[in-house]
Amino acid sequence: MANYKYRKYGTRVNKNYRENNGEKASKKLDMRREDEFNYMLGTMLKDLPDSVRGAVRGSIYAITSKKGIKDAKEYIIKKKEDGTIDEKMEKNLIDLIYSYSKYRN
Numbered sequence: 267m268a269n270y271k272y273r274k275y276g277t278r279v280n281k282n283y284r285e286n287n288g289e290k291a292s293k294k295l296d297m298r299r300e301d302e303f304n305y306m307l308g309t310m311l312k313d314l315p316d317s318v319r320g321a322v323r324g325s326i327y328a329i330t331s332k333k334g335i336k337d338a339k340e341y342i343i344k345k346k347e348d349g350t351i352d353e354k355m356e357k358n359l360i361d362l363i364y365s366y367s368k369y370r371n
Contacts, residue, residue: 291370292370307323326359
C-alpha cells in the first residue's frame with residue numbers, strides 16, 4: 267500500500283473563517299498570471315537606471331501581491347512625486363496593476 271500523508275485534524279480552512287473574522291476580499295495580484303505581470307513590469311521599467319529599477323520592481327510586485335492594489339497605486343504615485351518615474355510611466359504602471367488584479371483575501 268502506498269504511503270499517503272494525511273492532514274492533521276483541524277488543518278483545513280473553514281470557508282467562513284474570513285467572514286467570521288471580519289476580513290473582506292480586496293483587489294490583489296492574480297497569482298495565476300504573476301509571470302506575465304513580472305515580464306510586463308520589467309519591460310515597463312527598463313528605462314530606469316539599474317540602481318533603482320530592481321527596488322521599484324520588487325516593491326511594486328510585493329505590495330501588489332500581499333497588500334493590495336490601492337497600496338501599490340499609492341506607492342507608484344509617491345515614486346512619481348519623488349521624481350523616480352515620469353507621468354507616462356505612472357499611468358502605464360497603474361493600468362498594469364489594475365489589469366492583472368482580482369479580488370482575493
